Amino acid sequence: MVRWRALIILIYVLIGIYVAWVHGYxxxxxxxxxxxxxxxxxxxxxxxxxxxLHIGK
Structure with a gap:
């Protein structure tokens, strides 16, 4: 049961990151x-x- 809950939370967060990326946040x-x-x-x-420790330019 705990694994399913963790998996659902992980998927929820990954979808949120994707949506935020697509919308420019x-x-x-x-x-x-x-x-x-x-x-x-x-x-x-x-x-x-x-x-x-600055990355890039």
Missing amino acids: ITAGFLRSLAEALLAVFLWFLVLLGVD
Whole structure:
């Protein structure tokens, strides 16, 4: 029962991401900024050492 619930939630979230992408709420720039933020959060010690975690340009 728990697996079905998790699968339904996963499908719901994936469809939501797709709809948001198609309607312009999620863009490549947003994804790049999100990835940079997540890298900075999980690799904060590298940021303190002066490593640049910016992606792309």
